[in-house]
Amino acid sequence: MSHNVLVLGSFVADVAFRMSRLPAWGETLMGETFALGPGGKGSNQAVAAARALAGSDAKVQFLSRVGEDAFGTLARDTWKEAGVDASLVSTGSTATGAAAILIDAVKGENAIIVVPGACFTLEPADVESAAAEIGAASVFLTQLELPLDTVERGLQIARKAGVPTILNPAPAPVTPLPASLIGLADYLIPNETEAALLTGLPVETVEQAGLAAAALLASGARNVILTLGARGALVATSDGQTTLVASFNAGPVLETTGAGDAFCGGFATALAEGQPLLDAVRFGCATAGISVTRAGTAPSMPHRHEIEALLAR
Numbered sequence: 001m002s003h004n005v006l007v008l009g010s011f012v013a014d015v016a017f018r019m020s021r022l023p024a025w026g027e028t029l030m031g032e033t034f035a036l037g038p039g040g041k042g043s044n045q046a047v048a049a050a051r052a053l054a055g056s057d058a059k060v061q062f063l064s065r066v067g068e069d070a071f072g073t074l075a076r077d078t079w080k081e082a083g084v085d086a087s088l089v090s091t092g093s094t095a096t097g098a099a100a101i102l103i104d105a106v107k108g109e110n111a112i113i114v115v116p117g118a119c120f121t122l123e124p125a126d127v128e129s130a131a132a133e134i135g136a137a138s139v140f141l142t143q144l145e146l147p148l149d150t151v152e153r154g155l156q157i158a159r160k161a162g163v164p165t166i167l168n169p170a171p172a173p174v175t176p177l178p179a180s181l182i183g184l185a186d187y188l189i190p191n192e193t194e195a196a197l198l199t200g201l202p203v204e205t206v207e208q209a210g211l212a213a214a215a216l217l218a219s220g221a222r223n224v225i226l227t228l229g230a231r232g233a234l235v236a237t238s239d240g241q242t243t244l245v246a247s248f249n250a251g252p253v254l255e256t257t258g259a260g261d262a263f264c265g266g267f268a269t270a271l272a273e274g275q276p277l278l279d280a281v282r283f284g285c286a287t288a289g290i291s292v293t294r295a296g297t298a299p300s301m302p303h304r305h306e307i308e309a310l311l312a313r
Contacts, residue, residue: 003058003272005049006137006163007265008127008154009042010119010145011064011089012097013071014297016257018105032105038078038298039099040064040119041143041170044258047082048265048301049141052287054273061137063088063130063154067118071096078298088130094118101257108253108292114171116145124153135161138272141264143168148181155184164271167221168264172197183220189267190216191227191260209234210242225281227263227288229256233281245281248289248310258297263288266307286310 016035023029038047042064050060062084066072068091075096079086097117103110127134127150134140140158142151142165151167158165167185169177172194182188182198192203199215202208206228213224213236226234232247266287270280286307294300 002136002138003053003055003274004061004137005139005141005268005272006061006063006134007042007046007049007268008063008140008142008146008151009045010040010097010116010143011038011043011066011075012040012099012114012116012119013037013074014039014099014101016101016103016296018103020105022102022104022111035296037296038074039101040097041145041168041261042119043075043078044261044297044301045141045143045168045265045268046084047078047298048262048287048291049269050083051301051303052266052269052283052307053083054304058272059083059085061085061088061133063127063133065090065092065118065122065126067092067094067096069096071098072118082298082301088133090126092118092121094121103255103257108255110255110257112257114145119146122146122150124149126150127153127157131157134158135163137163139164139166139268141166141168141268143170144173145171148178152178152181152184155181159184166264166268166271168260169194169198170260179220182216185220186222187225187267187271188216188221188223189225189227189264192229195226206231206234206244210236213242223277225267227260229259233263233285235278235281237277243278245278245285248286250289250310251293253292254295256292258300259288259292261297262291262301265301282311283307
């Protein structure tokens with residue numbers, strides 16, 4: 001049995017500015033550092049999964065679209081270095097997208113603006129052309145940096161083929177997601193902000209997170225994993241069980257950008273390998289715990305030996 005992970009998602013170039021605090025509207029603020037690197041939630045998650053894989057028979061396939069430009073070249077170089085199979089990535093006439101990332105160097109927090117570009121031209125028909133590869137995967141993972149009908153088609157194909165589906169509803173939706181979309185998620189993985197927007201409920205405490213997770217289960221998700229940053233991840237299953245999985249302290253937090261992507265990629269890998277749900281969540285927490293100690297998104301994703309070393313502490 002293969003342990004393949006297929007990720008449907010975005011690539012954008014991350015343009016990151018680090019500063020002592022975030023500027024106010026109308027204010028010009030001198031920054032500390034500037035960096036250009038690979039990003040996009042789907043690509044980040046594919047890189048995280050590929051670095052976390054064990055065994056030469058397993059692979060991560062990425063389904064997306066980039067432009068014929070310098071950012072598109074950056075994408076393909078990134079996937080080659082990480083060992084991501086990019087044979088399902090097409091090249092289009094629209095420019096590759098970009099994300100402006102403002103990083104508070106004191107708090108390690110961030111604010112992000114994404115212009116998705118080429119990947120947002122991916123249509124349901126493009127996903128249908130990869131139906132055989134989706135059906136052969138052990139896990140299917142997607143997010144919301146693509147058109148919703150494209151995301152939904154991918155989930156539909158995976159569900160019909162009996163492939164476990166993971167939906168990371170990020171970036172946070174500005175309008176309620178269709179119940180049909182949530183109902184296609186075997187594992188729905190929102191953070192606090194996303195869960196609050198999806199349910200209309202406050203998610204500031206673990207108890208409130210439990211109520212939001214229950215609401216998402218009632219909306220059709222089969223399992224909900226609500227990531228809570230430094231508090232870990234709350235796992236709620238359709239049989240009524242709720243478990244808080246603790247986070248991992250891998251060192252001082254440098255920035256939280258990409259932590260959610262690290263979690264999703266690590267979790268998908270562990271799930272594809274057949275690890276039990278709570279063990280897979282712990283694996284995802286360890287992956288994220290290491291990523292926040294490093295700068296960048298895709299470059300911050302840890303390798304398998306690092307994750308296993310942290311889990312063994």
